[in-house]
Amino acid sequence: MLKISQALTRIKPSATIAATRRARELKAQGVSVIALSQGEPDFDTPQHVKEAACAAIMKGGLTYPPVPGLPELRQAISRKFERENGLSYAFDEIIVCSGGKQVISNALLATLDAGDEVVIPAPYWVSYPEMVSLFGGRPVIVQASAKNGFKMTAEQLRAAITPKTRWLMLNSPSNPSGAVYSPQEMKALTDVLLDFPHVMVMADDIYEHLIYDDLHFATPAAVEPRLKDRTLTVNGVSKAYAMTGWRIGYAGGPQELVSAMEKAQGQTTSGSSVPAQRAAIAALEGEQGYLADRLSSFRERRDVVVSMLNEAEGITCLLPQGAFYVFPSCEGALGKVFNGRTLGTSQDFTDALLDSEGVALVHGEGFGLPGHFRISYASDMADLQEACLRIQRFCAGLKALAA
Structure with missing residues (x-):
């Protein structure tokens, strides 16, 4: 049996x-x-992105890629972070994974021990608490009601943190609510986090380019640079570029964490598909007007x-x-x-x-x-x-x- x-x-x-x-x-x-x-x-998927993948296939050389991603893609991601978010990540502070979900899984696998707590505002993406539980952690759910626009308050965050808290997982814009933390609302949260140096921040920015009504995108490490050395900024090409099936996610974070994530990935999936990585370069570096x-x-x-x-x-x-x-x-x-x-x-x-x-x-x-x-x-x-x-x-x- x-x-x-x-x-x-x-x-x-x-x-x-x-x-x-x-x-x-x-x-x-x-x-x-x-x-x-x-x-x-x-x-x-945009035509120029598909063409980049086809060109990569025809060119050949489709051998095992480096575990943390092709150098050319990591450089493109570094430029993206600098250009769009004002964040500077060195080459060894960037990792490419097979989708955003693997980015998050790698980070949790690399950092959680049994009983470690992860603060997650609800409503949350369905996989967040399940991934925490899978790796032995304990999800600590903070109810962010419709009354507050489905957004967690600074007071709620402070009350949820304990000595066992390892991560705050924050998704803005949010799946499922579509809630967006303004720069001021994000700053209120980061101010709280400055008081708790043992807490890491996982900023899931996958819907970054889908914001309406002249609102401005805010990501924690850019709002509060003092948090950059304990923030993992997660993103990918699936939503904005209509590349869900290509399975390319990426992140920028402190070198020690990225190295640990690379170690985990090296013993699970290894590097992501080379044609998909070439396509992701075209998505990030090519025409953006559409x-x-x-x-x-x-x-x-x-x-x-x-x-x-x-x-x-x-x-x-x-x-x-x-x-x-x-x-x-x-x-x-x-x-x-x-x-x-x-x-x-x-x-x-x-x-x-x-x-x-x-x-x-x-x-x-x-x-x-x-x-x-x-x-x-x-x-x-x-x-x-x-x-x-x-x-x-x-x-x-x-x-x-x-x-």
Whole structure:
């Protein structure tokens, strides 16, 4: 009989992957399903990026790459950090991984011992607490409610830190809420962190280029340079450049940490795909003008989705400031009845919506904040409008409990 490791029993399957899988199964059965469960741009990878990968393949020399990344890519990343973030990282302070998720996993594997604590604001990306648990740490969840724009306050952060705290994981713009910490809000958090020199900062900046309404992006090491030597600045090409399947993430951080991450990667996956790394160079160094057009398209979709959701009975939806998600509350629909079944949780709500109307979403429990659900609006406008109409119809058909 197969024995499953204790480490694996500490984690749950991804709620986003589960929702997407269920949608695919229903589609295969001929059901009309609109899947808004996966965080993936619907744009194609830019042509010049694809051409760079093809050229790399045709040129040959596709041998094992250096574990921390091709020198040319690490140099391009260094220039990107300097150009866009005002951050200076030396060559040995940069690592390239097979996706942003591996960057984070490497860092946690390299630094966590059993019982170490990691502060994570909720709502959070579904994988954060699971990765912490996988590597023996303890997630310390801080509830960042809609009342505060889904953003953790400085007071909450201070209260969550203990002598066992190893990391703060911070994602801005946020998946799933789209919340963006302003420079002033980020400075309030970094001021707290200055009082706790044993705490590292993991800044997940993967949605950096997806910010709306003239807001300004802020990353901790740039806001407070005194934190740079204990901050890992995480990024990648998947979201802004529509390169999710290319699996290239990267980070800049203190040399000792990056070296430890390289050691971990060297005994797991080794270096990332060479053609994908060549493509990432083209993405970072090539034409950037199309990013503004794509951002405008996302903004238009955001505005339509938020407006239509706020017309649904029992749904309230804040206007997100970044990324390509909305995170509405369905509290007004809970306690009502669908097909004789009382909807007690946001998972009940999303399950019933999928069964009734064929709209696949991800429930708030998966993101650490029940009573909400996530919609990815990185989809065709017609599908988004149809999905919102189906949500309106579903909500209008719910019955109140009998007195």
